[in-house]
Amino acid sequence: xxxxxxxxxxxxxxxxxxxxxxxxxxxxxxxxxxxMMDVLNEQLINxxxxxxxxxxxxxEGICGMxxxxxxxxxxxxxxxxxxxxxxxxxxxxxxTITIEPFRAAAFPVLKDLVVDRxxxxxxQHAGGYISVNTSGNTQDxxxxxxxxxAADEAMDAATCIGCGACVASCKNSSAMLFVGAKVSQxxxxxxxxxxxxxxxxxxxAQMDLEGFGNCTNTGACEVxxxxxxxxxxxxxxxxxxxxxxxxx
Amino acid sequence: MSGFFKSSIxxxxxxxxxxxxxxxxxxxxxxxxxxxxxxxNAFNEASHFMGTFWVIQYVMQxxxxxxxxxxxxxxxxLEIKNRKARVVKYAKNNGAANSSWMxxxxxxxxxxxxxxxxxxxxxxxxxxxxxxYIQGDMSGLLADGxxxxxxxxxxxxxxxxxxxxxxxxxxxxxxxxxxxxFSSAFQSSGVSSMRKQKLxxxxxxxxxxxxxxxxxxxxxxxxxx
Numbered sequence: 001x002x003x004x005x006x007x008x009x010x011x012x013x014x015x016x017x018x019x020x021x022x023x024x025x026x027x028x029x030x031x032x033x034x035x036m037m038d039v040l041n042e043q044l045i046n047x048x049x050x051x052x053x054x055x056x057x058x059x060e061g062i063c064g065m066x067x068x069x070x071x072x073x074x075x076x077x078x079x080x081x082x083x084x085x086x087x088x089x090x091x092x093x094x095x096t097i098t099i100e101p102f103r104a105a106a107f108p109v110l111k112d113l114v115v116d117r118x119x120x121x122x123x124q125h126a127g128g129y130i131s132v133n134t135s136g137n138t139q140d141x142x143x144x145x146x147x148x149x150a151a152d153e154a155m156d157a158a159t160c161i162g163c164g165a166c167v168a169s170c171k172n173s174s175a176m177l178f179v180g181a182k183v184s185q186x187x188x189x190x191x192x193x194x195x196x197x198x199x200x201x202x203x204x205a206q207m208d209l210e211g212f213g214n215c216t217n218t219g220a221c222e223v224x225x226x227x228x229x230x231x232x233x234x235x236x237x238x239x240x241x242x243x244x245x246x247x248x
Numbered sequence: 249m250s251g252f253f254k255s256s257i258x259x260x261x262x263x264x265x266x267x268x269x270x271x272x273x274x275x276x277x278x279x280x281x282x283x284x285x286x287x288x289n290a291f292n293e294a295s296h297f298m299g300t301f302w303v304i305q306y307v308m309q310x311x312x313x314x315x316x317x318x319x320x321x322x323x324x325x326l327e328i329k330n331r332k333a334r335v336v337k338y339a340k341n342n343g344a345a346n347s348s349w350m351x352x353x354x355x356x357x358x359x360x361x362x363x364x365x366x367x368x369x370x371x372x373x374x375x376x377x378x379x380x381y382i383q384g385d386m387s388g389l390l391a392d393g394x395x396x397x398x399x400x401x402x403x404x405x406x407x408x409x410x411x412x413x414x415x416x417x418x419x420x421x422x423x424x425x426x427x428x429x430f431s432s433a434f435q436s437s438g439v440s441s442m443r444k445q446k447l448x449x450x451x452x453x454x455x456x457x458x459x460x461x462x463x464x465x466x467x468x469x470x471x472x473x
Contacts, residue, residue, distance in 0.1 A: 204256065214256045
């Protein structure tokens with residue numbers, strides 16, 4: 001496949017970026033999108049140009065590092081996959097592919113396609129955990145009875161890899177799917193109940209502080225989420241937040 | 249509850265609650281208006297009751313005005329905040345791939361409805377307030393004293409085809425707004441059953457039937473008088 005790539009190039013966080021056109025040739029349809037980017041970067045290095053900076057790590061859809069906005073969609077046109085799992089067979093020979101970083105005021109661009117998703121870490125630090133005294137006589141979590149339904153729903157929420165596709169896809173750059181998933185994975189389990197009130201209040205407060213937009217229920221986040229995190233998690237977070245606010 | 253309504257989720261609840269109230273009001277408004285098609289007398293009686301009963305006039309009417317204003321003002325505030333949350337726009341964005349046109353353009357359908365409400369207030373609400381509270385005429389009777397004035401006023405308004413056209417267009421936008429707004433209000437309220445087919449089907453039916461009914465009423469009076 002021969003392709004034209006329109007890629008966002010930005011020297012650093014302070015510089016103004018722009019779209020730059022590149023040509024890549026002899027791309028196999030069996031390559032992953034990131035392998036295609038590797039080919040482009042080899043080409044750029046060989047010609048003495050600065051390679052395109054992009055985030056990646058595990059390249060198997062687990063780490064949540066890759067974060068490209070491809071042809072107007074987070075992680076590209078395929079469903080239920082991250083950019084590293086996107087294959088070039090989704091494109092046609094001669095295509096022009098637009099590649100941009102995830103856009104949100106809360107995700108500032110650091111360089112080219114790399115964005116700072118530290119806002120997610122700070123939200124997690126605000127309450128996305130349970131406190132367990134590990135003094136040596138901690139109860140085995142498996143000894144606590146949990147209904148199959150609750151366990152399944154908690155596991156579904158916990159599959160969020162925090163990639164930020166929800167924020168990137170949302171027209172309002174809202175982080176509510178991410179925060180909803182992180183609140184839900186604990187709210188559904190007995191271990192999460194003890195700190196439930198503080199957790200949702202603190203995580204929502206941090207989310208608001210980071211400058212994410214408000215959710216208007218377009219559902220774009222759910223469609224583009226590589227892990228299929230459901231909007232039900234946002235509804236659950238809303239209920240948790242209302243309940244926590246009433247408790248005071 | 250301190251700070252609840254300043255938080256992003258608190259505002260979602262407030263938008264949803266005001267929307268649910270407005271949707272209930274719309275249903276009640278439609279129920280009375282449709283009487284004008286079947287029975288002018290019943291329409292006159294119902295209109296007189298709504299226009300003179302103190303609970304409606306002094307309790308529900310201020311709540312309604314507050315609800316409308318809150319929904320619009322908060323809608324604008326949230327829109328401005330949401331736009332600030334993405335300073336640099338995408339060079340290429342395929343919104344249609346993951347969301348409906350209605351959900352992405354609530355601000356524009358909302359603005360169209362706001363424009364209609366201004367026209368509607370000038371057409372009906374302001375003359376009504378003037379007659380009742382400035383002239384002090386609470387009788388609801390025609391100038392010659394022969395029966396109630398409400399049906400005559402309604403039919404008179406729908407003679408002008410331009411006004412009828414504006415009403416029809418506004419109700420199309422209302423339908424588009426409700427197509428997303430109905431289910432969105434339940435999702436924001438944290439109703440987990442939002443995704444159940446019945447509630448969604450009911451929402452779609454509401455979003456089509458109510459605006460279509462209002463369009464029918466406007467056209468019916470235009471072509472029958």
